[in-house]
Amino acid sequence: MDKKEPLQRLLxxxxxxxTLCNRVIMDRMQSSVELVSQLAAHLIVAGGKRLRPLLTLASARLCGYEYSPDDVMPRHVRLATCIEFLHTATLLHDDVVDESLLRRGAESANVVFGNAASVLGGDFLFSRAFQIMTEDGSLEVMRIISQASATIAEGELLQMTIQNDLSTSIVRYYEVIYGKTAALFAASCRVGAIVAERSLKEEEALEAYGLNLGMAFQLVDDALDYSANQEELGKTVGDDFREGKITYPILIAYQQADAEEKKFWERVIEACDQNEDDLKHALFLIHKHQALEATLQEAMNFANKACDAIRFFPEGELHSLFEDIARYTVNRHF
Structure with a gap:
């Protein structure tokens, strides 16, 4: 039995x-402006899971997409590159907004190059993504990816509106993580089916898989901020707490809190009045009320929905990998 993790098996x-996608990514990141190329090199060296473009490639393959060996940029590779550029652009902007110090275990681009360069570098990648979409020429692909791009921005803005607000409902929180994460996962999968020219049923099934996978992915991300090893995670642990972000573990811990605990959460999250011992106490309360376990259980519920969405696709190695990736998302440590 293959002992490799599902993500490596999918790779x-x-x-x-x-390999072809990475080559195209590197080629299309190049610019006559030296600073843009430096930013691109920094991002490439930092690496990353490349999960979203992988989902586009895998979805196309699951739908039976084939291409000529002579094609230097087949459609699924072109659109996977577009997806990766959109995602990377949002990371550059997010790190500026969040004043992040680390990204994938290295200094974030805003630390190395400054906020202005990071924002403009993100703008460059957004523009490149839309150039690639135009080259592809499909209005349906443009509609799906441009809608996802707009939804990401809405999700980030919605997150700002609920920040420090402990009265936020779980439903509202789900709207945030759908916007900031799940929408691009959904688009990544759906365009794979479009490239393969499959039925609307298959498009929607893969979109549902991506959406539910993205919801699970973000729930786990929110849990890892309170549980992971910083070296494994590749970014600073406890950032969400320090910024007063409203995430599933916080909502569960607050809902289960007694009067004294509620006062603590209101001070550190709503008033952002924190001292150096508060994160430790927050972790104690989160563990006391099993908020991380509840978060991971909810993530697994979404992962199971993702698997259910693609049940009717033919059995095989790739289909099994889709299911394994969904469950691996919940059990990962980074």
């Missing part, structure tokens, strides 16, 4: 496609 399965 191995799509090795040729992903």
């Amino acid at each position: 191995d399965y799509l090795d040729e496609d992903m």
Whole structure:
């Protein structure tokens, strides 16, 4: 039995496609402006899971997409590159907004190059993504990806509006993580089916898979901010707490809190009045009320929905990998 993690097995399965995609990513990141190329090099060296473009490549393959070996940029590779550029652009902007110090275990671009360069570098990547979409020429692809791009911005803005607000409902929180994360996962999967020219049923099934996978992914991200090892996670642990972000573990811990605990949460989250011992006490309360376990259980519920969405696709190695990736998302440590 293969002992490799599902993500590595998916990378191995799509090795040729992903190698070509990485080549296109590097090529399309180049610019006559030296600072843009430096930013691009910084991001490439930092690496990353490349999960979203992988989902586009995998979805196309699941739908039976084939391309000529002579094609230097097949459609699924072109659109996977577009997806990666959109995602990376949002990371550059997010790190500026969040004043992040680390990204993927290294200094974030805003620390190395400054906020202005990071914002403009993100703008460059957004523009490149839309250039690539135009080259592809599909109005349906443009509609789906441009809608996802707009939804991401709405999700980030919605997150700002609920920040420090402990009266936020779980439903409202789900709207945030759908916008900031799940929408691009959904688009990544759906365009794979479009490239393969499959039925609307298959498009919508893969979109549902991506949406539910994205919801699970963000729930786990929110749990890791209170549970992970900083070196494993690749970014500063406890950032969400220090910024007063409203996430699932906080909402559960607050809902289960007694009067004294509620006062603590209101001070550190709503008033942002924190001292150096508060994160430790927050972790104690989160563990006391099993908020992380509740978060991971909710993530697994979404992962199971993702698997259910693609049940009717033919059984096989790639189909199994889709299911394994969904469950791996919940059990990852970074």
